[in-house]
Amino acid sequence: MEGNSKMADLKDAYIAALEKKLAELSGIEVDQIKKNQLANAADEARAISEMAEYVASIQVEQAGVAQAGVVNPQIAAVYSHITAELGEERGAHVLPPMKYDYAALEPHISAMIMEIHHTKHHQGYITNLKACTEKLKQAEEANDVAAMNALLPAIKFNGGGHLNHTIFWTNMAPNAGGEPSGPIADAINKEFGSFQDFKAKFSAASVGVKGSGWGWLGYCPKNDTVAVATCQNQDPLQITHGLIPLLGLDVWEHAYYLQYKNLRADYVKAFFNVINWANVNERYDNARKSAGH
């Protein structure tokens, strides 16, 4: 008798451990009904096989998260994209100098915004990225995979912030703007019909970002096309949507508020006066080459 009840306790403990890990892996709470079925099942074998079917049917969304003891590959991806853009190795992050004066984009974007945006916001992401990278190094040395993965949100946020703003400064220039020419113009016409149609779509998407984020024109390496996309916060475009960033528009309020207040649409319109299409063409050319086209 005692042996049976001990066995039942062990079974319960085993099932509880399975259910807990299941809920953790899948993010789904094990159906209470199924639990009750299991508890009440006269035919234990049948109940167990139903449970097994249920487990097998769960879709694991992100393999990196579901597997135990695996570092999330997005961490390395963030650093590798930063290295590809800036040439700086992991941990050696510095504020890239602007290629034009803070006042050079006036009246479209004010000097005060450019200076604070560059020296405070972008610098802030770099400072925090370096701090995260230190913690990442310590977690690696301690072989603490959980601690490493716990750093992903901060690495994505600050690494993304560093990467996005680096691209942004090069996407703009004084005495620029207007309509593009060259290969990017052809790609835009092919994908959107006309430059005006692209401008309308890009603008609507950027204005429509709920909260903080970015509007993007990106390159899809799989289809050899360009596309408009948006990201929340500092989520990096390539990791989030698989598109290579060509042209980005920061629509965080800090990017325009001092000058445009709540009128994001006016800022988005003004942005088209400062787009450095030569830089966009260069990025497009590099992206196509790297995709083998």
Place this chain on the structure above:
Amino acid sequence: PSSAASPAASPAASPAASPAASLSHDHSTQAFARSAYFHSRLVGARIRGCQKHTLPDLPYDYSALEPVISAEIMQLHHSKHHQTYINNLNVAEEKLAEAKAKSDISTVIALAPALKFNGGGHINHSIFWKNLSPDGGEPQGELLTAINRDFGSLDGLKSQLSAATVAIQGSGWGWLGYNKQKKILQIATCPNQDPLEATTGLIPLFGIDVWEHAYYLQYKNVRPDYVNAIWKVANWKDIITRFNAAQ
């Protein structure tokens, strides 16, 4: 989803201004036309859902919270940002009523993000204006007891809520909330305009808006300075009222 407000036309409201006037002078015909016209307006209003949201008045002047929050910020925040959420909420609800009337479930579902964003924005800011005051007093009574119990001290609450709020990535709100099931105070943060109660089940007591529009003109990128300062204008009388109502 566009943030521009563009009121949808309701089919029942399209009759011209006074159709009664264009009909014959026969009294019974006129009376019939008038009642038909008003009936169509009422039906239209019912389809639209005529409860339009409006901007609540601020309980104090725009400059009343200076030097903690500037008058310029208060005016833009209230008359532009909050107003825009209300305008867009009304548009979304009108579209929702039309979709429901047509049993267009797909559109009903597609409207969910706009309802959450603009409805959340309206809820959150309506609470926010009352949560602030030029002379909000201090926590006391049962609320103070709960604060000491759940956070160690008032300073404990301030430092924990401030830290969580400053750390929000992007736009969002930091909240002191009340957990009705466990009967405890809890801190939570929500992204964008996600409303606290609908998202977490916590009853909102005190919220700190950390969208950049809430502080940027005055504090620029230094969010911690704004969050630390806002405690000086916390309206504890309102927070106590909310706490008592949540019991």
